[in-house]
Amino acid sequence: MDLELLRKTGAEVAARDDVKYLLGWKQGTYGYRVAPAFVENAAGAAELIFSPLCTANLATYLTLVEQLPVPRGEEPDTRKVALMVKGCDSRAVTQLLVEKGIERDEVVVIGCPCPGVVDPALLAEKYPETEEPAEMKWDGEDFLLIRNGEETKISRDELLAEKCRLCRYPNPVVSDEMLGEPVETWAPGEDKGVEEVEAKDVDSRLEYWMDQFDKCVRCYSCRNVCPLCYCQDCILDRLNPTWVNRSVNFSENTAFNIARAFHLAGRCIECGECERVCPANIPLGKINRKLARDVRDKYGFEPGVDPEAEPFQASYKPDDPEDFIL
């Protein structure tokens, strides 16, 4: 990725009168951290980056940003929000368009063709994080890590995030401007994670998830980071009726996790953010991908690809399969 082009485009977009701010990535305060950048003017664009460390899906902020009450006598700020998206992030934007979470003319989408990002946990495990901010680049087929002025070449297979290995949309599916040439798509590998769980018998599958959900601390990070969990008032927070009790135990944790997963069936665009932010390392991606796969195989539907699509959970065809309904 040409950083100059990125910053130049960023500066142009951020300077536009009809743009409130531009959402991009910037270097974090230490180690491998990358922080979201809210660029409000051309000068701010100088800190923008796009690297294999830019795992965060910025589309979350489109719905996460609180709509503050407008003081009397003032007009609401209806300027557009510009954001930088990878392939997966762009699917979140598309799905938000389908669900009318945003309108197309409310956003400026800057597409970043993405050769795949790293798994941050794996990276930190193999190459311990330094206090100094570190940099990373794509270097041909591989990653190039620059730590304390020292360059290390790391093979793509070693660090590539699981979601990227399975990615079929590395190039943004929706954009107003595209930064650079599209990258060549690659054959998604087998989803061993899901297949492993699928292969288990019912009892051991239950045992597997019991172990996983037992770890859940119900911090709701997975929900908060998800670009498609944007209800004003999440039913899992409600007291009347109380669908999920406050107590952190296997039963309530399971109820929470199942509700979260089902609310995302046919909507999850597999950006992997939930799993990345989970402090308990619950393999949430496996649940999401299993549901996504079933929706794709049984109903031929893939979320976040066509902005004109009927929302999966709210559409019906007379020949929809129903053989799995008990």
Add this chain to the structure above:
Amino acid sequence: MTEKPKVGVYVCHCGINISSTVDVDAVAEFAEKLPNVKVARTYSYMCSDPGQVLIKKDIEEHGLNRIVVASCSPRMHEPTFRKAIADAGVNPYFLEMANIREQCSWVHEEIEEGTAKAKKLLTASVAKVRLLEALEQKEVDAEPAALVIGAGIAGIQSALDIADAGFQVYLVEKTPSVGGRMAQLDKTFPTLDCSACILTPKMVDAANHPNIELLTYSEVEEVKGFIGNFDVKVRKKARYVDFDKCTGCGDCAKECRVKDRFPNEFDQGLSKRSAIYLPFPQAVPAKFTIDPDNCLFLKKGKCGKNPKCQEVCGTEAIDFEQEDEFVEFRVGAIIVATGFDPFNPSRKPEYGYDDYPNVITGMEMERLVSASGPTEGKVKVFNGEEEIEPKEVALIKCVGSRDESVGNEYCSRVCCMYVAKQAHLIRDKLPDANIRIYYMDVRAFGKGFEEFYDRVRRENVRYIRGNPSEIFKRGNKLVVKVEDTLTSTPLEDEVDMVVLGVGLEPRADMRGVMELLRLSQSPDKFFLEAHPKLRPVDTATDGVFLAGCAQGPKDIPDTVAQAKGAAASAMIPLARGKVPINAQVAIVNEATCRGCAFCVSICPYSAIEMVTVNRFGNEVEVARVNEALCKGCGSCAAACLSDSIQPKSFRDSQILPQIAALGVMK
């Protein structure tokens, strides 16, 4: 809700329907101890007048404000009890029915089990009734006009009845003329009166009636709204002939460069017509139409130097510039009279319909014996070599009916009689012919049918019981291979002509109407009525009614009877001028609605729309329910991820305590 709930519980014996497997007294005794219950009683028939009086008296004496009736399904008597408690001054929606009959006494054999379950169901109903909200029964104005789709005999009859009653009717017909299938028939069984002679006066009446706006060669494009207020958009297809100028003289068709080249639909393809045509001589309106698929000028932009039709037309009625027009209007009720398709015997290739010209369908036979038909009523067929007057004639019944192999399990109800009638007509025209009818059963159930069947048999028409397995050619004869199942004799019957008594099928293009009006199909694929016995002309969509073969195979008298029934039903909202709307509608919590519009896509009644509201100075999109359209089905509530839309009387806060009371959850 300030008033404390005071619940009255009424347990019905339903004769022995309930009391034989539910100890009703024990249930009432149990109910008395439930929270907020003031009175609990049993009665032999709660729905009877004394039963209702019992409830009303208790409301007065004990100040009851919530009523639970433990009896049959709410589909039976919910309206009865709503009305009863409303008479006594209680909001009719403060009623809950515990179904202890269909869901309890009828499915249990042991009284212990039945009683235990009845107690649980009642506990759940008492838990819910306390949480119900008072709802208001609203009404909206109804437009005093009706739309009738399809102008066959059913549509014409419905339209005439409604128009005679003084209401405006829009009669929409897809083809260029009204008349439908009945216009194609020769004689009608069992009285043998001429079909056209009894139909054409009605066709003319429909065209001339001051209250009927006839829209032929038109299709309904869009229907929005609800009973009392349907907004309809109709496409009037371009005829390329000026409707007002055309005198119907027919000079154009005689001069057409592609004269008599195309199969005449009215004659089942047995004769040919020009690209500009009148479907049949008595067509109403008597206006010519250009078939755009076959007209040289419309297809290629060129027809000699000048199109001949244009040259000869004395009133300059030909207008190739004409375009489809749209008509929009509002009606209070809609009648669907779209008719049927005859079964296409190509789907039974063993009968050789596609291979042999002397294997014809019943509809083709109608045209063949008709004096106005292509042969002027002479029965002649081409046997592959020459045109002959058949000596040996076989008629086969149940072709495409009662036949699982083609997916039609139903009886088409008219074939037995029309085949008998055709045998009679052939006998009339060919006194020396040998006529036999292959049949599975003879169903002569209508008025005068059995007598007619007897008459035909006496006319030397042989009925042979057997369902032919194959028809093939031998020399210049057709061989019908069949087993006479009364004598268990295999036969190879050599004949000159075979008439296939094809059945009736749902129209191939019915899906369009289905989607327009949100109708359903019954297992036989015809339109589904609201109730097979008690609401035979109503549909699940209020204000939409069925007439004629669109609802299922019927003969002419039944079709006319149903058309009159549909007209009478459709006139109820028109005459009242008001329609009540469902009170148990869904309601949106605009504060929590996230505006995803899932409910909008899933609503089967198109009752939800997105509106922009002001949320603390910000404009946000939220869902809003059109109460006149909502049926309270709850699909929206199931789709909503944030529980922001809920049907009144079926809110989570009302249902969950009901479920909890069953003891299946905390």
